[in-house]
Amino acid sequence: xxKARRFVLAKHFVGEPKEDDFELVEEELPDLKDGEIRVxxxxxxxxxxxxxxxxxxxxxxxxxxxxxxxxxxxxxEAYPVGKLVVGQFGWRERAVVDVGKQDLTGLPKPYIVPDxxxxxxxxxxxxxxxxxxxxYFGFLELCKPKAGETVAVTxxxxxxxxxxxxxxxxxxCKVIGFAGSDDKVKWLTSELGFDHAFNYKTTDIDEALKxxxxxxxxxxxxxxxxxxxxxxxxxxxxxxxxxxxGSVASYNEDPSNLPEAPxxxxxxxxxxxxxEGFLVKRWSNRxxxxxxxxxxxxxxxxxxxxxxxxxxxxxxxxxxxxxLQGKNVGKAVVKV
Amino acid sequence: xxKARRFVLAKHFVGEPKEDDFELVEEELPDLKDGEIRVxxxxxxxxxxxxxxxxxxxxxxxxxxxxxxxxxxxxxEAYPVGKLVVGQFGWRERAVVDVGKQDLTGLPKPYIVPDxxxxxxxxxxxxxxxxxxxxYFGFLELCKPKAGETVAVTxxxxxxxxxxxxxxxxxxCKVIGFAGSDDKVKWLTSELGFDHAFNYKTTDIDEALKxxxxxxxxxxxxxxxxxxxxxxxxxxxxxxxxxxxGSVASYNEDPSNLPEAPxxxxxxxxxxxxxEGFLVKRWSNRxxxxxxxxxxxxxxxxxxxxxxxxxxxxxxxxxxxxxLQGKNVGKAVVKV
Numbered sequence: 001x002x003k004a005r006r007f008v009l010a011k012h013f014v015g016e017p018k019e020d021d022f023e024l025v026e027e028e029l030p031d032l033k034d035g036e037i038r039v040x041x042x043x044x045x046x047x048x049x050x051x052x053x054x055x056x057x058x059x060x061x062x063x064x065x066x067x068x069x070x071x072x073x074x075x076x077e078a079y080p081v082g083k084l085v086v087g088q089f090g091w092r093e094r095a096v097v098d099v100g101k102q103d104l105t106g107l108p109k110p111y112i113v114p115d116x117x118x119x120x121x122x123x124x125x126x127x128x129x130x131x132x133x134x135x136y137f138g139f140l141e142l143c144k145p146k147a148g149e150t151v152a153v154t155x156x157x158x159x160x161x162x163x164x165x166x167x168x169x170x171x172x173c174k175v176i177g178f179a180g181s182d183d184k185v186k187w188l189t190s191e192l193g194f195d196h197a198f199n200y201k202t203t204d205i206d207e208a209l210k211x212x213x214x215x216x217x218x219x220x221x222x223x224x225x226x227x228x229x230x231x232x233x234x235x236x237x238x239x240x241x242x243x244x245x246g247s248v249a250s251y252n253e254d255p256s257n258l259p260e261a262p263x264x265x266x267x268x269x270x271x272x273x274x275x276e277g278f279l280v281k282r283w284s285n286r287x288x289x290x291x292x293x294x295x296x297x298x299x300x301x302x303x304x305x306x307x308x309x310x311x312x313x314x315x316x317x318x319x320x321x322x323x324l325q326g327k328n329v330g331k332a333v334v335k336v
Numbered sequence: 337x338x339k340a341r342r343f344v345l346a347k348h349f350v351g352e353p354k355e356d357d358f359e360l361v362e363e364e365l366p367d368l369k370d371g372e373i374r375v376x377x378x379x380x381x382x383x384x385x386x387x388x389x390x391x392x393x394x395x396x397x398x399x400x401x402x403x404x405x406x407x408x409x410x411x412x413e414a415y416p417v418g419k420l421v422v423g424q425f426g427w428r429e430r431a432v433v434d435v436g437k438q439d440l441t442g443l444p445k446p447y448i449v450p451d452x453x454x455x456x457x458x459x460x461x462x463x464x465x466x467x468x469x470x471x472y473f474g475f476l477e478l479c480k481p482k483a484g485e486t487v488a489v490t491x492x493x494x495x496x497x498x499x500x501x502x503x504x505x506x507x508x509c510k511v512i513g514f515a516g517s518d519d520k521v522k523w524l525t526s527e528l529g530f531d532h533a534f535n536y537k538t539t540d541i542d543e544a545l546k547x548x549x550x551x552x553x554x555x556x557x558x559x560x561x562x563x564x565x566x567x568x569x570x571x572x573x574x575x576x577x578x579x580x581x582g583s584v585a586s587y588n589e590d591p592s593n594l595p596e597a598p599x600x601x602x603x604x605x606x607x608x609x610x611x612e613g614f615l616v617k618r619w620s621n622r623x624x625x626x627x628x629x630x631x632x633x634x635x636x637x638x639x640x641x642x643x644x645x646x647x648x649x650x651x652x653x654x655x656x657x658x659x660l661q662g663k664n665v666g667k668a669v670v671k672v
Contacts, residue, residue: 244601244605246601247604262593263562263583264561265580265582265585268613269615270388271613273613274610274611274612275610
């Protein structure tokens with residue numbers, strides 16, 4: 001028998017998640033059946049979506065999420081021992097997984113990590129995985145940016161936002177990013193090539209946008225919602241497109257008592273704006289198309305990425321909490 | 337020389353428009369040049385959009401809007417004397433109009449009122465004109481309703497909303513309307529065939545919707561914005577569509593200091609909703625398609641309409657103010 005540890009949701013979060021909202025449980029893994037594999041986590045993902053999704057899961061649920069894992073035992077030919085696999089295995093150090101079973105998340109079923117041309121395999125959780133595809137499909141498919149247009153991105157120093165801004169540059173757009181610290185802002189303009197970046201905590205957004213985007217904003221990739229979004233949306237151009245990826249501003253709030261912000265419908269009508277929310281699973285059937293394009297851009301030197309790495313499986317809750325506090329730059333991962 | 341009266345914007349509105357925000361000006365009309373016609377108003381339109389649009393016009397501007405007018409003199413062959421014409425002639429009792437000139441509103445250029453099969457010509461301002469087409473195109477093109485789906489409409493007893501709800505019924509949908517008085521609510525269910533209707537001023541919307549739409553809402557036609565919209569949007573289904581026609585809740589407010597409402601981005605993401613605002617001029621090139629279909633539905637007894645008629649050109653401001661206060665049922669018009 002193999003011993004394994006996993007984190008379960010011990011209490012539903014109230015406001016910001018806390019360490020004792022999680023419980024580390026030890027168990028013995030069962031023997032493999034046909035079609036199953038046993039994996040050991042190499043790197044695990046912590047993502048903003050986990051905060052709002054937790055509401056839909058009962059206390060005692062194993063925390064959900066993706067990981068890169070090494071296959072250490074296999075009863076499935078397509079998943080040989082020794083290979084690295086990406087899957088929705090949750091916050092588990094070791095696990096037995098039925099790789100043939102339809103995944104309820106709607107995300108791609110477990111897949112062997114493609115050839116990353118020597119790049120870190122943990123990127124399969126970030127720029128070469130769900131967050132990269134979130135940026136790639138969510139921005140290109142919903143905003144449909146054209147060269148010469150102006151693009152605004154919030155949460156711009158996050159895993160998704162930093163990729164969206166760079167894709168917009170690759171497509172010939174002018175890019176304006178918003179992030180929550182001066183260090184992040186500096187990284188966006190000096191390293192990633194954003195045309196302008198602002199610390200939304202210390203900037204008069206209305207004024208800053210009038211100067212940085214005197215001709216208005218055509219595309220807005222929204223990670224935050226709330227007042228910042230209302231301010232940006234007011235300065236959009238006719239037929240502007242808004243892709244809504246997240247609403248971090250609301251994640252720590254009670255869903256039955258959401259925060260308020262200036263209403264956006266007046267701008268939506270007057271400028272004939274289109275706003276669409278998405279979950280990346282919508283493009284599960286095009287998953288490798290996105291990853292291959294992102295990999296190519298990295299290899300060509302057009303797309304940069306950053307990881308904030310926390311060491312040790314037992315530090316998953318800390319990594320998650322700090323990511324929600326905005327302490328990460330780029331993708332937050334935990335390496336075992 | 338012919339004397340003519342028109343209303344100009346004497347002051348910019350602060351909060352609700354008031355009688356003395358308008359000034360009635362008398363002038364002499366010029367002689368006709370080639371391509372011009374002289375018209376006398378028969379019926380004039382007062383519409384919610386006039387409130388927010390006024391912000392973009394300087395004091396002294398002639399109030400803008402459409403009217404049905406009789407051609408009393410003509411130097412344009414396509415516009416013969418005696419015919420009725422629909423055009424963006426503003427709040428004018430009499431006017432000289434260059435019918436060849438491109439209209440800055442983007443709406444169709446002046447057109448002779450089609451054969452309405454004996455129905456009142458003033459309908460060219462309502463269900464067989466801009467408001468009818470606003471409902472027809474704005475709902476069908478952006479919400480893309482399917483038979484069996486559930487549709488919510490706010491401002492449901494207004495000119496546009498009452499038409500949207502009936503079109504939804506024609507398309508085989510379940511329809512839930514929200515209006516601002518018990519009389520209006522009664523009219524929606526007993527006369528227009530709405531499945532449910534609620535007085536949003538006296539109803540717990542969250543509870544009412546859970547009962548009336550236990551399977552959630554697929555399409556939402558939004559005339560109001562604000563808190564009511566936030567509440568409805570929270571109860572929408574995956575891949576729901578929101579057509580934003582107006583935001584009456586904000587029209588009397590300072591655009592630089594809009595009212596606040598619970599943020600909608602969390603629902604937009606989680607349910608992958610699509611929200612789009614529109615101005616009906618987008619479909620100017622399909623104008624008569626809409627009117628012909630609406631006329632056919634009226635003739636077949638499938639589509640009902642109502643007009644709230646104010647008599648006398650000099651009462652334009654009163655009719656406008658009362659319409660914004662929600663005193664009308666169906667289309668508000670002024671007959672000269």
